[in-house]
Amino acid sequence: MRDVSFAIAPGEMVGFLGANGAGKTTTLKMLCGLIHPSAGEVLVAGHRPQRRHPDFLRRITLVMGQKQQLIWDLPPMDSLRVNAAVYGIPDRVASRRIAELSDLLELGEELTRPVRKLSLGQRMKAELLAALLHEPEVLFLDEPTLGLDVNAQMRVRQFLADYNRRTGATVLLTSHYMADITALCPRVMLIHQGQLFHDGALDRLASRLAPERHVRLELEQPAPAEAFTGLGQLDRLENCEVNLRVDPAALTSVVAQILERFEVRDLEVNDPPIDQLIGELFRQGSL
Amino acid sequence: MGRYWRTLRRFWGTALATQLEYQANALIELLAVSFSLGGSLLLLSLFFGPGRELGGWSWNQALMVQGFYTVFDGMSSTWLRPNLGSIVTHVREGTLDFVLLKPIDSQFWVSLRTFTPAGLSEVALGLGLAGWGAHQSGVVFTPAVLITVLVMLMVGGVILYSLWFLIAATSIWFVKTWNATEVLRALLASGRYPIEAYPAPLRLLFTLVLPVAFLTTVPAEVLLGRVSLPLLALGMVLATGFFTAARAFWMFALRHYTSASS
Numbered sequence: 438m439r440d441v442s443f444a445i446a447p448g449e450m451v452g453f454l455g456a457n458g459a460g461k462t463t464t465l466k467m468l469c470g471l472i473h474p475s476a477g478e479v480l481v482a483g484h485r486p487q488r489r490h491p492d493f494l495r496r497i498t499l500v501m502g503q504k505q506q507l508i509w510d511l512p513p514m515d516s517l518r519v520n521a522a523v524y525g526i527p528d529r530v531a532s533r534r535i536a537e538l539s540d541l542l543e544l545g546e547e548l549t550r551p552v553r554k555l556s557l558g559q560r561m562k563a564e565l566l567a568a569l570l571h572e573p574e575v576l577f578l579d580e581p582t583l584g585l586d587v588n589a590q591m592r593v594r595q596f597l598a599d600y601n602r603r604t605g606a607t608v609l610l611t612s613h614y615m616a617d618i619t620a621l622c623p624r625v626m627l628i629h630q631g632q633l634f635h636d637g638a639l640d641r642l643a644s645r646l647a648p649e650r651h652v653r654l655e656l657e658q659p660a661p662a663e664a665f666t667g668l669g670q671l672d673r674l675e676n677c678e679v680n681l682r683v684d685p686a687a688l689t690s691v692v693a694q695i696l697e698r699f700e701v702r703d704l705e706v707n708d709p710p711i712d713q714l715i716g717e718l719f720r721q722g723s724l
Numbered sequence: 725m726g727r728y729w730r731t732l733r734r735f736w737g738t739a740l741a742t743q744l745e746y747q748a749n750a751l752i753e754l755l756a757v758s759f760s761l762g763g764s765l766l767l768l769s770l771f772f773g774p775g776r777e778l779g780g781w782s783w784n785q786a787l788m789v790q791g792f793y794t795v796f797d798g799m800s801s802t803w804l805r806p807n808l809g810s811i812v813t814h815v816r817e818g819t820l821d822f823v824l825l826k827p828i829d830s831q832f833w834v835s836l837r838t839f840t841p842a843g844l845s846e847v848a849l850g851l852g853l854a855g856w857g858a859h860q861s862g863v864v865f866t867p868a869v870l871i872t873v874l875v876m877l878m879v880g881g882v883i884l885y886s887l888w889f890l891i892a893a894t895s896i897w898f899v900k901t902w903n904a905t906e907v908l909r910a911l912l913a914s915g916r917y918p919i920e921a922y923p924a925p926l927r928l929l930f931t932l933v934l935p936v937a938f939l940t941t942v943p944a945e946v947l948l949g950r951v952s953l954p955l956l957a958l959g960m961v962l963a964t965g966f967f968t969a970a971r972a973f974w975m976f977a978l979r980h981y982t983s984a985s986s
Contacts (some may be wrong), residue, residue, distance in 0.1 A: 471821055471982055491827035500824055506740055506822040510745045515738045521732040551745070576930065711837050 438463060438474075441547035441633045443626065445609070447574070450601055452622030452639075454715060460631045461611040462579055468609065469499050469577050482575055487621055489599070495524060498549075498573040502583030505552075506663040517570060524571040531570065538566045542596055557590030565596065578610045582617055594620050615715060627715075646714040650688055651707040654679040657700035661682045668694060731828060732836055739806075739838040748914025753801070753842035761794055761849055764916065769838070771917075772951070780921030784860035786918060788944040792917045795877070796884060796939050799845025799913065804888050806838045812895035831974050835889065858947045872946050872956070879959045880939035884912065884968035887934065896977040915940040935962050 445451055455461045456532070467479055470493065479486055484493035507516045514535075518644065523533035539548060542562040547555055555563065565627050569576075578597070582590040598621055601608050612618055618625060618639065619637040625642055627635040634717030635642045656677040665671050665681065668691050673680035683691050688706065695701065728935070743750060768790055772783045811834050814820035823833045863869070888908050915936035919927055931937045938959045945951040 469825060471824060473979075473982055494825055497825070499820075499821065501821070504821070506819065506820050508742065510742045511738055515741060519731070519734045519738055522727070525727040525730075593978040610769065668735075705826040706763050 438467070441628070441631075443633065443636055445607060448601070448605045449609050449624060450597075450608040450610070450622045452618035452625045454618060454625055454626060454716075455608065455611075455628035464628060465499075465577050465579050465611060469497055470494075471499075497570070497575045497577065498568040498572045499577045500564060500579065500581050502561070502570045502580030505560065506567060507552045507560065507563055509553050510551055512551055513544075513555075513567065514534070514548045516563075516567055517548070519565055520570050526571060532540075533627065534570055534572070535566065538569060541599060542566055556589075558585050558592070561585060561593060562590070562596070565593070567663055568607065569600070572602055572604070574606055575607055576608045576610075578608065580612055581610065582612060582614055587722055590614065590617070597621055604666045605675045629718075643708055643714060644685070646718060648685065649682040649709075650685050651709055652681040652683050652688075652691070652695075653703075653705040653707065654681070654695065654699070654701060655703035657702050660699060664698065727933070728828070728832065730870070733890070735837050736839055740841065740913075742838070750842040753840075754845050757798070757801075757843075757846045757849065760851075761846075764790060768916070771921075779918050779922075780865060781862065781918040781920065784857050785944065785948065787857030788854045788861070788947060789858055789918050789940045790916060791850045791852070792877070792880075792914070792940040792943050794853060795847050795848030796850075796912060796915070798843045798848075798850055799881060799884070800888075800909070801843030801846060802840050803836075803843070804885060804908075806840045807835050808888050808892040810834070811892045814983070816896055816899050817900065823871075824978070824982070829868060830978065831889075831971065835885070854947075857944075860950065863947045863949075869947060869949070873943050876938070876943045876946055876956065876959060877896050879963045880943065882963040883935050883938055883959075884908075886963070886970040887911070889970040890966075893974050893977045896981045897903070911936060912939070918944070935966075938962065 441460075441464065442534045453461045453464065462515060463472060467474055468481055468486060470481075470489045473487045476644060482493060484490055484496075486493065486497075494514065507513055508519075517535055520526075521528065526534070535548070539545065542565060544559070544562055544566065546562065547559045548566075552560060552563070562637070576597075581597070582593050583595070585593065594617055597608060597610075600606060601621075608621070609704070610616055610617065611620060624648070625635065625637070625639045627642060635645060649670070651672075659676050660674075660679075662671060665674075665679070667684035668689075671679070671682040672682055681691075695704070765787075769783075772786070776938045778786055811820075814823065814834065820834075821872060823830050826833065858865070891907060911934055914930060916925075919930055919937040919941040922930065923957075927937070942951060942955065942959060946956075
């Protein structure tokens, strides 16, 4: 990690993007105090994380998609009781919180079945419950939807959005699935080769990665390729179907010219899909 | 303190519940323990012909040493192996992260997270054997003797725990190559026989460097009423020293773990 600086306000939901090995997990681990920064300073909830002060640890939580803290052979309820004792939560309070959270997570009798007999989705939801029992203010989520089917992913996502709304908790999330980030995080940080490449809204990242807009046309009559010179980069021309890439600054004048030159049946202007852009970025490995 | 106590109860409650998921294991363990003790006694009897002694110890007195050895072997199966043996798994699978992020002492967690009740039968068997050997040797069980034995057994327990923990903590560096359990078992096995049965250099080694003498021979000598106060004091000093070293080493290991892993 080099020259990575940022501040996150309480209650924000921030997504960490980056290729494998870009430094997402390292950043997350540094923020929760598992890795000491070799230089620079980290402050989370007013604490230096690497000291792992008990007061700090009570205010954060870490969920890792690939690792589990639940006891494999026992029902999640037993692990929850252990966590309640560790965090010093009285039994009555713990029971109330478990009831509330399992309601939100749509967990019922799963809590009393051995973890090894649960589906991956149910297990992940139980992991979330175990991680949130002490009502942390800051949630570090490393690939919380890893390996889940689309339905389960969506439910976890909904839960996280709800939880953030209800409790005002700050959420930092890494994910391979763009859908997690687009659905949850108004703010996105892209870490690339140990550096912070982007910090801001997701659509601003999109325009930075792909400065052009996509214009899709359906013409009444086929037109030759030469007819589009000067309008933009021609991606596709098949009979009446035309795809153009256009500089956003020239977009209005280009559209006006198109409407003037051709008989247009349909016209659409799009941003290129963000996941495609980022996928390309990761594949190329450079910017 | 109340929180730690409550946590310990939960730890062991879940450990017990896990064991109940696999009840057959407990039975197999009990059988294995009985066979292993039978084998040890047979081996020990080979040293004793009619009227022969081992390092000045009679057969009945040597049974006490064997008994205390069995107690500590049982303690290892019940407590040390299940807990300290899983440190390496925590490191390899990265679940140590979860432990380190809990607002509770991590050494407490990794040392007392679980226990295997099946090993308790070995502890009971060992105590029985030591008691029987003592009775046959004409030992009179006064409260003072019993309390001293108990204290020395605790001293032995702390020493064994600290040694084991020191070695287990190195798994933070040697994730794959280190099998702490086997080394410790071999070490503990040297405590089966009275310390006087060994040549002088080993006696010194087993008293001061790897003090297994305090695990088995010293408690037996307490029962026989032939132990000196300075030796008892040395035991306590060693136990305190080893425990402090284990604690400090764990803190050092964690600093390494947290600055090197990714």
